[in-house]
Amino acid sequence: xxxxxxxxxxxxxxxxxxxxxxxxxxxxxxxxxxxxxxxxxxxxxxxxxxxxxxxxxxxxxxxxxxxxxxxxxxxxxxxxxxxxxxxxxxxxxxxxxxxxxxxxxxxxxxxxxxxxxxxxxxxxxxxxxxxxxxxxxxxxxxxxxxxxxxxxxxxxxxxxxxxxxxxxxxxxxxxxxxxxxxxxxxxxxxxxxxxxxxxxxxxxxxxxxxxxxxxxxxxxxxxxxxxxxxxxxxxxxxxxxxxxxxxxxxxxxxxxxxxxxxxxxxxxxxxxxxxxxxxxxxx
Amino acid sequence: xxxxxxxxxxxxxxxxxxxxxxxxxxxxxxxxxxxxxxxxxxxxxxxxxxxxxxxxxxxxxxxxxxxxxxxxxxxxxxxxxxxxxxxxxxxxxxxxxxxxxxxxxxxxxxxxxxxxxxxxxxxxxxxxxxxxxxxxxxxxxxxxxxxxxxxxxxxxxxxxxxxxxxxxxxxxxxxxxxxxxxxxxxxxxxxxxxxxxxxxxxxxxxxxxxxxxxxxxxxxxxxxxxxxxxxxxxxxxxxxxxxxxxxxxxxxxxxxxxxxxxxxxxxxxxxxxxxxxxxxxxxxxxxxxxxxxxxxxxxxxxxxxxxxxxxxxxxxxxxxxxxxxxxxxxxxxxxxxxxxxxxxxxxxxxxxxxxxxxxxxxxxxxxxxxxxxxxxxxxxxxxxxxx
Numbered sequence: 001x002x003x004x005x006x007x008x009x010x011x012x013x014x015x016x017x018x019x020x021x022x023x024x025x026x027x028x029x030x031x032x033x034x035x036x037x038x039x040x041x042x043x044x045x046x047x048x049x050x051x052x053x054x055x056x057x058x059x060x061x062x063x064x065x066x067x068x069x070x071x072x073x074x075x076x077x078x079x080x081x082x083x084x085x086x087x088x089x090x091x092x093x094x095x096x097x098x099x100x101x102x103x104x105x106x107x108x109x110x111x112x113x114x115x116x117x118x119x120x121x122x123x124x125x126x127x128x129x130x131x132x133x134x135x136x137x138x139x140x141x142x143x144x145x146x147x148x149x150x151x152x153x154x155x156x157x158x159x160x161x162x163x164x165x166x167x168x169x170x171x172x173x174x175x176x177x178x179x180x181x182x183x184x185x186x187x188x189x190x191x192x193x194x195x196x197x198x199x200x201x202x203x204x205x206x207x208x209x210x211x212x213x214x215x216x217x218x219x220x221x222x223x224x225x226x227x228x229x230x231x232x233x234x235x236x237x238x239x240x241x242x243x244x245x246x247x248x249x250x251x252x253x254x255x256x257x258x259x260x261x262x263x264x265x266x267x268x269x270x271x272x273x274x275x276x277x278x279x280x281x282x283x
Numbered sequence: 284x285x286x287x288x289x290x291x292x293x294x295x296x297x298x299x300x301x302x303x304x305x306x307x308x309x310x311x312x313x314x315x316x317x318x319x320x321x322x323x324x325x326x327x328x329x330x331x332x333x334x335x336x337x338x339x340x341x342x343x344x345x346x347x348x349x350x351x352x353x354x355x356x357x358x359x360x361x362x363x364x365x366x367x368x369x370x371x372x373x374x375x376x377x378x379x380x381x382x383x384x385x386x387x388x389x390x391x392x393x394x395x396x397x398x399x400x401x402x403x404x405x406x407x408x409x410x411x412x413x414x415x416x417x418x419x420x421x422x423x424x425x426x427x428x429x430x431x432x433x434x435x436x437x438x439x440x441x442x443x444x445x446x447x448x449x450x451x452x453x454x455x456x457x458x459x460x461x462x463x464x465x466x467x468x469x470x471x472x473x474x475x476x477x478x479x480x481x482x483x484x485x486x487x488x489x490x491x492x493x494x495x496x497x498x499x500x501x502x503x504x505x506x507x508x509x510x511x512x513x514x515x516x517x518x519x520x521x522x523x524x525x526x527x528x529x530x531x532x533x534x535x536x537x538x539x540x541x542x543x544x545x546x547x548x549x550x551x552x553x554x555x556x557x558x559x560x561x562x563x564x565x566x567x568x569x570x571x572x573x574x575x576x577x578x579x580x581x582x583x584x585x586x587x588x589x590x591x592x593x594x595x596x597x598x599x600x601x602x603x604x605x606x607x608x609x610x611x612x613x614x615x616x617x618x619x620x621x622x623x624x625x626x627x628x629x630x631x632x633x634x635x636x637x638x639x640x641x642x643x644x645x646x647x648x649x650x651x652x653x654x655x656x657x658x659x660x661x662x663x664x665x666x667x668x669x670x
Contacts, residue, residue, distance in 0.1 A: 002587075012588070013595060018661045033664050034624040036585065036605045036613070040663040057663035061587035061604070065661065141611070164611065171611030 004062060005096035011066035016073050017055045024055075026080075028115025031108055035141050035168065037064045041112040043075065043120075051075050051083060056112075063095075063102040070094045071109040080117050086110065087154055088166070103166045107151060137179050140172025145183060152187040158215060160184070209272065210237050216271040217244075221264055225250055232264065240275040242268060256280075285597040286643040290483075291432050291460060291576060291634035292601055296526070297485040303529035304487070307522035315519050316510065325521055332528025336492050339531040340458075340477065341468040348493040348511045349524050353459040353480030354383040355504070356493040357426075359515070360455040360476040361387045363501035364424045365396070368453075371423035377401040377409060377438075378619035383478075384426050384457050385615075397421075406568040407436035407620050414443055418450045425454045429461035429477075433603055433616040433632055434567030435576025437461070441472045448473045453499060459483055463534035464573050465542065475499040481523065485636070486530035490523035537637070545635045546574035548644045552633060553577040555648040560655045562666075566622055566630055575635040578603070580626035583665040584658040589631055592654045598647055603630040625664075 004012075024042035031038030037060030046052040054072040058065050070091055075083040088106035092098045098106055134146035151157060151166040160180045164171045170180050204212065217234055225232055230250030236243040244264060246256050257280075265278040287295070307328070313321030315329050330344070337344040350356045361374070361384070374388050378400045388398050399417045403409055409427070418425070425447045429440050440456050447454035455476040461467060462477075463484030469477065476499060479492035493515070495501050507516030534541075556579055557563050566578040581589060586604025593600055603614030605628060612618065613627035622630070633647070659665035 009591075012591065015661065029663065033583070033628070036611065036624070036628050038663055057661055059583065059662040059664055060585050062591045064585075065588060168611050 002063070002099050002102065004066075004099070007070075007094075007096040008063055008066040008098065011069040011095065012062040015065055015069040017053075017069065017076075018057065019055045020057065021053055021055050026116040026120030028112045028117070028119055030111045030115055031060070032142070033059055037061065037105065037108060039064065039068050039108050039112045041068070041071065041109075041116045043116060045080075045120075050077055050079055052077075060105065060108075061102070063098050063105040064108065066095055067091050067098070067105040067109040068112075071113060075113065080120065083113060084117055086113060088151075089155060100162070100165045103155070104168050107147075107166055111147070137183070138167075138169035138172065138176045141168040143167050143169035148180060148183050149187050152184055153191060156191075158184065158188070158219075204273065206239075212272050213237055213242055213268060213276075216268055217264075220267045220271065224263060225259070230259075235281045240273065240277055242276055242278045243281050244278060245281040284643070284646050285599075286639070286647055287599045288633040288635060288639065288647065289599045289601050290636040291435075291632065293482045293488065294485045294636050295638055296482070296487045297530060297533060299533060300486055300526045300529045304522040304526040307525055311521075315521065316508070328525050328528075329519055329521065332524045332531075335528040335532045335535075336479070339467070339535045340462060340479075340494060341470050342494055343497065345512070346469075346494055346497055348495065348514045349519060349527070350491040350493050350515060351489060351520065352491045353381075353457070353478050353483070354491075356478035356480070356491045357381070357383040357455075357457050358387050359493050359501070359504040360478060360495075361391070361424065361426060362504055363495075364453050364455065364476065364499075365391065366502035367500035368423050371421050373397045373399070373419060373421040373423060375399045375401065375414065375417050375422060375425045377403065377427055379403055379407065379431055379433075379436075379616045380426070380428050381432055381457055381459065383459075384428065388426065396423075401427075403436075403619050405621050407431060407434050407566075407616070408568055408571065409438050409443065411439065411442055411446060415446055418447065418452055422450075422452045425452055427454075427456055429456045429458040429467070430464070430573050430576075431567070431616060432460050433614055434578045434620075435460070435573035435634075436567040437465070437571045437573065440474065444473045444475075460573060460576075463531070463538070464545075464575055466538055469494065469496065476501065481527040481530065484530050484534050486527040487523055490520055490527045492527070541637045542574045544637060545639070548639055548641065549575055549577050549633070549635050551641075552635075552644045552647060553579065556651055559648070559652045563655075564626060566617065566620065566626075577633045579631055579633070580622065581629040581631065581655050581658075582626055583662045584629045584655060586629055586631060588658055589629065589654060592658070593631075593650070596650050596654075598650060601632045601634075603632065604628045 021042040021044055025045050027042045029040040040057045043051045043054040054075050056068040056072055058068040088110040091106040091109045134144035137145050148167055148169050157163050160170055160177050163169055163180050170177050229248055231247035233245045233247055235245050250256050260278055268276040311325055313325040315322055315326035333344040333347045337347050374396055376388050401413050427438050427443055430437050444454045453475045456474050457478045459480040462479045475496045477494040481490035482488040503514050505516045562582040564580045586602030590602050603617045605611050605613050617627035
């Protein structure tokens with residue numbers, strides 16, 4: 001069973017604001033039945049331009065229903081300008097977090113809200129926001145390049161798997177995986193150039209720490225060592241202690257100890273956490 | 284009230300089985316391979332368990348190998364048969380197999396094997412002509428499940444095994460869902476290998492059976508000691524094997540009455556749900572299936588949401604929806620049957636056992652329709668009431 005928070009369970013079993021607003025000012029619908037989830041969001045504004053009523057209809061799992069319910073609660077009383085700043089992470093945070101595989105439910109909430117706002121701005125004409133302005137990357141789930149780019153940038157995604165968890169793209173036939181990889185590389189290089197200081201997560205669970213260490217080793221460290229004919233292998237991760245084995249040219253290198261400290265440890269401290277200590281596997 | 288209708292996932296260990304196992308966690312701790320009396324006493328119980336497991340499928344005790352689970356038995360069949368005829372490089376299986384067979388077969392592709400996955404029709408049935416046409420001189424193994432875990436649909440194993448036999452190709456069947464629920468007789472059905480899982484028939488998790496007909500060439504899967512006649516090394520899991528023996532004995536003694544019991548309750552549940560809930564459909568062949576399984580699709584709503592609402596009122600079932608499978612696509616069985624995505628996402632499997640009661644079924648019949656109604660009221664796709 002999924003590890004849902006009490007708040008997710010509450011919003012699923014007692015969803016707020018379900019139903020239809022007949023004379024809605026803005027309506028946004030995203031997803032489809034074939035995709036496994038869909039959300040139709042409606043709102044009405046009061047005389048001052050604040051959302052006085054918001055309602056939803058959702059086809060989907062518990063976290064899709066909970067995300068929709070949370071979203072309607074979050075936008076009530078807000079101006080459209082205020083509401084438009086809500087991100088999928090805000091929805092997930094409101095619910096006390098969502099399992100990563102379910103993050104696409106919060107993304108669906110954010111997209112429905114944006115669609116509803118655009119629908120209002122367009123005079124309430126179209127029920128759906130046309131996606132024609134962006135190329136469809138994942139044809140199984142109809143996910144566009146723009147949606148993938150935004151999910152990567154907003155949520156600091158690094159792998160195809162993460163993109164699938166957040167947008168569903170790549171979760172069907174898998175034919176677009178290399179395309180998604182390309183988008184990740186492009187968006188990330190843009191992100192990293194724009195960042196003056198690299199973002200390091202504030203708090204990590206053991207699993208997150210292990211994953212992050214693996215990622216950093218793959219992305220930042222191995223390519224550098226491989227250029228010099230060396231390589232590295234992760235042996236163990238125990239709290240802040242990371243045990244590695246030097247391979248290839250590194251295993252015979254007289255300055256391997258420096259590489260260990262100045263490259264491996266430094267990178268891991270930069271990207272994972274300050275207290276990382278790297279040790280070489282005892283032979 | 285708590286109602287457990289997920290018996291194709293696992294069953295309650297029968298109290299009689301727990302009782303039979305108990306001494307082997309305590310005073311009867313001998314190793315059955317030992318020469319002394321501590322071991323000899325235990326060996327006698329292993330022998331008895333082997334006889335009981337054999338009797339359940341009308342096999343000879345010497346044809347029974349105890350394993351750790353159904354998955355191990357399936358892997359043993361596939362690897363063991365392929366290694367016995369290494370020059371043949373083709374496997375035939377079906378699109379709706381359990382992952383224990385499907386993934387194990389597909390894994391062999393990396394060693395140069397070709398895998399044919401036979402398709403099924405809208406009711407989940409096999410086309411035997413497709414099987415006939417697929418067998419070639421290069422075919423090393425045909426592996427087809429006896430009963431499908433999601434729909435309960437029964438494949439024509441006797442006919443399929445006869446086709447394989449006529450072409451001299453070894454035939455394995457994953458009978459994990461079938462054994463204990465329907466009568467199985469390997470003397471009348473020419474399968475070479477058959478897999479059984481203990482915990483699907485009221486034995487505990489962690490024990491299974493691999494049946495190999497005398498004369499079938501199978502290379503050992505685990506190497507080591509001489510246990511299980513050299514076919515499966517490793518000290519016997521004595522308490523669990525004894526438990527499986529007892530469970531097999533109970534299943535064999537009650538197979539007809541249990542068939543009637545679960546079928547009566549299943550039919551009552553199914554017809555009531557199909558009648559009370561609009562926009563529902565039954566997945567799989569209505570007749571050719573297990574007596575205990577019902578797979579119903581509730582259109583316009585999603586399976587995980589249904590399951591969690593059922594769970595909230597104490598009812599345990601399972602779903603083939605994408606959200607519950609941990610992937611984004613609905614179950615491979617639903618897809619192979621061509622069940623529309625819209626219905627596959629809302630598919631719920633109810634699977635019964637001897638322990639279910641009429642009262643429990645009436646409780647589910649009372650609780651399920653309002654859940655479907657409630658979720659439909661929330662769904663943007665559900666037809667408006669009265670419209």
